Amino acid sequence: MALAKRETRVERRDASAKEGSQAKRLPVISMVLLALTFAGMMISIWMVFIYAPTDAIEGDAQRIFYFHLPSAIIGMLAFAIVAVGGVVYLWKKDERWDWAARAAAEVGAVFLTFALITGSIWGRTTWGTWWTWDARLTTTLILWFIYIGYLMLRSYMGRSEAGARAGAVLAIIGLIDVPIIYESVNWWRTLHPQAVLPIGSSPQLPPEMLLTLLVAFVTFTLLFSLLLMQLYQLEKMQTLAQRLRASVEV
Amino acid sequence: MQGITYLVAAYAIVWAGLFAYLGVVMLRIRGVRTELAAVTELMREQQEKNT
Numbered sequence: 001m002a003l004a005k006r007e008t009r010v011e012r013r014d015a016s017a018k019e020g021s022q023a024k025r026l027p028v029i030s031m032v033l034l035a036l037t038f039a040g041m042m043i044s045i046w047m048v049f050i051y052a053p054t055d056a057i058e059g060d061a062q063r064i065f066y067f068h069l070p071s072a073i074i075g076m077l078a079f080a081i082v083a084v085g086g087v088v089y090l091w092k093k094d095e096r097w098d099w100a101a102r103a104a105a106e107v108g109a110v111f112l113t114f115a116l117i118t119g120s121i122w123g124r125t126t127w128g129t130w131w132t133w134d135a136r137l138t139t140t141l142i143l144w145f146i147y148i149g150y151l152m153l154r155s156y157m158g159r160s161e162a163g164a165r166a167g168a169v170l171a172i173i174g175l176i177d178v179p180i181i182y183e184s185v186n187w188w189r190t191l192h193p194q195a196v197l198p199i200g201s202s203p204q205l206p207p208e209m210l211l212t213l214l215v216a217f218v219t220f221t222l223l224f225s226l227l228l229m230q231l232y233q234l235e236k237m238q239t240l241a242q243r244l245r246a247s248v249e250v
Numbered sequence: 251m252q253g254i255t256y257l258v259a260a261y262a263i264v265w266a267g268l269f270a271y272l273g274v275v276m277l278r279i280r281g282v283r284t285e286l287a288a289v290t291e292l293m294r295e296q297q298e299k300n301t
């Protein structure tokens with residue numbers, strides 16, 4: 001009996017040491033990501049405002065594009081992570097996938113909000129209106145509402161298995177909107193310009209503009225990864241706190 | 251000239267929003283860490299009482 005107790009204590013100590021080393025390792029990765037994101041942002045700002053040439057037709061307002069496009073792409077791709085997280089959760093019942101899905105939903109909603117705001121400001125300068133019910137804009141707004149619906153549903157249902165299951169189903173259904181957003185400019189006649197980075201063909205941008213866009217995209221991806229990691233940890237800690245609280249209350 | 255105003259407005263909104271969101275996330279993480287520490291302490295006290 002005494003031996004069993006001693007072994008349990010050793011196992012517990014090992015487990016906490018493992019958790020501790022993971023907790024120590026994570027801030028290092030976060031710090032590296034933070035430093036890279038900061039450096040990327042500085043380079044992006046320099047490239048956007050100084051290196052990239054001014055557009056002959058739209059003028060300086062066209063520079064909004066360098067933050068608008070990466071925000072929109074990441075906002076859409078984040079929803080794919082939400083859906084993949086949901087599918088794997090339904091398949092394996094591993095809550096870590098649900099944490100990843102929830103974290104991606106929150107960060108994705110933030111990026112898509114930025115895309116809608118910057119797009120609206122850009123639209124005001126080029127189309128003379130803050131908003132129009134154009135196919136690309138409307139389908140993007142639908143995705144934004146799906147994000148908000150997902151976050152509200154998860155918040156309302158709490159950290160339960162039923163909540164995770166409902167969220168996963170909503171994410172899988174909502175994912176249908178992502179390819180529709182991408183193809184909307186090809187399927188319908190819209191005010192929104194065609195894709196500047198079409199899949200399978202060469203980009204329709206001058207090299208300086210393309211390079212600026214790529215740097216901004218890499219920077220936004222780093223920022224997204226940093227935020228995703230922080231929110232994943234937050235989800236993990238919140239679940240742990242809820243369980244501990246429940247065990248203390250019992 | 252008007253284009254620059256819109257450009258600056260767009261970037262200012264993104265930057266302000268981003269920093270505000272980062273601040274909120276950091277506060278949430280700090281809040282959960284404090285809660286975790288408090289609950290862990292409570293659990294330890296409870297375990298000591300039981301033993």
